[in-house]
Amino acid sequence: MFSDLTDDILSYFLGIQHTKIEELNVEFPRVEMRESDMIFKCITKEGNTIAVHIEFQSDNDREMPYRMLRYAVEIMEKHELVPYQVVVYIGENNLNMADGVNFDFGEENFLKYRYKIIDVGEIKFNEITQTNYYELFTLLPLMDKERRKKEKELYLKECVEMIKKIPLEQERKREVAARARILAELVYEEEIIDKTFAEVIKMLNLEKSATFRRLIEEGRKEGIEEGRKEGEKEAKITIAKELLKEGMDIAKVAKVTGLSIDEIKKLLN
Template sequence: MAQKYDITMKNIFSDMADDIMSYFLGLQYTKIDELNIEFARVERRDSDMIFKCTIDKGNVAVHIEFQSENDGKMPYRMLRYSLEIMEKHNLIPYQIVVYIGKDNVNMVNSLSYDFGEQNTLDYRYRIINVGEIKFTEVIKTDYYDLYSLLPLMDKNRRKEEGEKYLERCVEAIKGIPLDINKKKDIAFKAEILSGIVYKREVIEKAFMEVVRMFRIEESETYKMIIEKGIEKGAQQEKIAIAKEMLSEGISIEKISKITKLSVEEIKKLIN
């Protein structure tokens, strides 16, 4: 996806991998190992998620990319990724792009040409548009890690209900039958991801009670972000993180607490 969430990408989505493969893809699988590949030939970036899994067709590499914006070059990127996976791990890649953006999906999911049987290409991967997933369908399941994505789901209902929909998502997270620490983590991720489609003041209002109730700053994801260098990182890194959090709708006070930048320093970034 775009670089907006690179800092916390794996922390936000790592716990969702099993639920995504089971619920979104309907895969019956056994996860063997996580494969960390830096796509040096492509963009010198780490993959979002790649897992070596056993499915009914044998061992495969399940490759999941998250995208918050439409990218016309996505098919070329995904094809290059697939070649890297096959070359380095000798595994057939099962590739998925999970689209979490605000706009409608207008990316294609294939590349093809045909110059006769000696020179053809027919390449495809799957795009899952989270905005098309129904709120009511997900909350009927026990795929609780997917509740972090609820604010981005059910686009039509979200548009009709506005901030009421976000409040409904918060209530669903509060009602999850899991221990408080897991709920903290899911709520924190949902709050961050809400920034893709909601304005800051709407997010703060919707999550006000749950932040106070769960003490979100104690969530494991929150702690991991700090451990990754937010607390002791260089000034430029802190500023970059603060800018991203501002765009995600997180309050200035909370950003100050996380990054250790002053409120005045953060206010100067709002332009």
């Protein structure tokens, strides 16, 4: 989703002028069994080699500082590179996350760790549209939070108009529009999005976007999976109700259906 934004993020947001980027395939087996969003080996114009670690976050996570610290340790341990870390916050709610960890036990026993947080909602519309960092236009629907909330649909229309004017080849413009349309779902109702993007979808043949098709398909699969799980849960509840009517013990009902005892107790109310 964000891979094509890497150069612009490094240059515009982080101010890192780089001569070479190599993506690092870093997994964190000891950190929540997950992969980091983006990690790049970056050789700056000054000749320094660092690992740039970028995380995208759509909600406030009070444990973010500890996650980022564990990631930093894993990067240093595995690649022996100093990590430059940044969290790009793209959520609708106001940013409410700490940007580091600070423990001071006196004398020389202390820990001070920091990383950078970028709140996309605080970036002004004109700050981006007056640059040639065109890949960052993907984030326009999430920017300028105060203006966006005041102007609502009108703001989104202006975002779409700016994307239409980007002096890029059709395929790249299509990808920017596809990502912007998907990210808009974080802060706008689907009806408004469909209405606002209708013209650009037709003009750019957005259906041809690999990003758009992939993410729509992933969303469809996720919806099907959620529906399947919900159906299974309803079936278990129905069975549990019947067993309770027959006088079966709550603990046995829980064992048969896989529901928790608390869930079954609620069925008795």
